Amino acid sequence: MIHGESYKPIIAEAAKMAIGEENIYERVFIFELLKDKNDPNAVAGAVGFSVRQPKFYVFKAKAVLLATGGATLLFRPRSTGEAAGRTWYAIFDTGSGYYMGLKAGAKLTQFEHRFIPFRFKDGYGPVG
Numbered sequence: 001m002i003h004g005e006s007y008k009p010i011i012a013e014a015a016k017m018a019i020g021e022e023n024i025y026e027r028v029f030i031f032e033l034l035k036d037k038n039d040p041n042a043v044a045g046a047v048g049f050s051v052r053q054p055k056f057y058v059f060k061a062k063a064v065l066l067a068t069g070g071a072t073l074l075f076r077p078r079s080t081g082e083a084a085g086r087t088w089y090a091i092f093d094t095g096s097g098y099y100m101g102l103k104a105g106a107k108l109t110q111f112e113h114r115f116i117p118f119r120f121k122d123g124y125g126p127v128g
Helices: 004-019 081-085 096-103
Strands: 028-035 043-050 056-060 118-120 123-125
Touching: 028 056, 028 096
Parallel strands: none
Antiparallel strands: 028 043, 043 056, 118 123
16 A cells, blocks of 8 residues: 555655755745736746745746645545545645636636545545
């Protein structure tokens, strides 16, 4: 079984080596996308703040990748007992990416599809 806490440090180390540790900003809460003043259909950056220090960040970019995850745990799981708190989705996927994208003018499509993981006694997870 693969657990996020096992491979996340390995991936983080590879990222630091590839782009340089000085180019990585951790624990920054992005709350707004910045539109390009010359192209109303383009995003030119983002703004956010540190969750650990009193710092405010403004990021300029040629391209922005919105990878905040989905909107999980909005509904109560069907699992009971100990398994009620187990999920392979991140608990932080609040749908904020949907909001930021919509506010920046993105067309949100494919919302009629919903992933339903395989369920088994006392839990559920990514199988198949």
